[in-house]
Amino acid sequence: MAPVYKVHYFDIHGRAEPIRWLLTYGNLKYEDVRYSSEDWAKFKPSTPLGQMPCLEVDGKIINQSTPICRYLGKIVGLGGKDEWENLLIDVAVENLGDLHKKIMEMAFEGDAAKKKTMEEDLVKKDLPFFLGKFDETAKKNGGYFALNRLTWADFMFTCAYETYKNVITPDVWSKYPNLLKVKDNVLKIQTLQDWIKKRPANKMFSKFDLKEEL
């Protein structure tokens, strides 16, 4: 019997979105459970570390979005064909994670003046460095984030791309044509297009939505 999947998260894209995409891509039916702050307070003690997103699989609640995406990536055929290939996917995703951490620290900084300085630093230093490296890698990989073919790393990048277009003011992307190809290769997938058109609007960052680029 097919496993019963539930995705538990706030009513936003964020860290649950690549999980939803992988389930969608794999035609795995899931319940998309979205919490208000009040409901989250009630559900929180049932989660392993008081964090979301969680994936529930036949009643077992699993936290940590990246391991969940790795797992689902393999289940839906977007993993490596051997452990060396899985290593290359994992490294690409972890490298993206290093940039993600810096960008989200800026995005969630409460002090406006400090946030502005952080964004300037990012745009001057970290973005050109990381995105430059990732663009080189995407070029070597024929428009994919790893392995010269579609993997779950491309989903991680494309969801991150949407977030970065929301939280970073200048449009930096024309400098990274190979990363745009990664995103385009993902957005070609019909089931994802359908999802992106019908999914609930992002309640956290709503300046940019990927549906504008379909």
Place this chain on the structure above:
Amino acid sequence: MAPVYKVHYFDIHGRAEPIRWLLTYGNLKYEDVRYSSEDWAKFKPSTPLGQMPCLEVDGKIINQSTPICRYLGKIVGLGGKDEWENLLIDVAVENLGDLHKKIMEMAFEGDAAKKKTMEEDLVKKDLPFFLGKFDETAKKNGGYFALNRLTWADFMFTCAYETYKNVITPDVWSKYPNLLKVKDNVLKIQTLQDWIKKRPANKMFSKFDLKEEL
């Protein structure tokens, strides 16, 4: 032919140590390359993101310690037997990573007064929360960090334990007997005991070394 492995890192334990342990456990010969600051400046441009540790496999240089450990863990027989088991290992390691990030932010804080407050907060709040949860998990898993048996997650925990004993002033560990069992189960391994006795002394944190607990 057996792959030629090199571990590239500073002359410290840190994030390379579980990599060295996994290679040691698997009887995989490797060159333990240790860099001074000057040598690192020369080597840095050859690394994927200007970061160490790196694992070199037949001339290919791979960064990101956790993906490297996941890869080696599988190669040496300390992975899961299927993707669900691999997920449970990955989640345990990522949960540890959440605590690790907080502890290392404190450890590397340059402002002494701020560092003291950060440590007090950790000891009051984050350590009891995370270590309490991890101890429960270790209890359920019969003295292992996941899966009721030895996996590469136990190596990650035990290396972290050594670091935490160095950077956290109070000795908190007697409250977490199941985590001490995880560490004891790892330190029972003869090849690791041999390595711990002969390895170069840690140049970064030298207050506590695991050899005291062999």
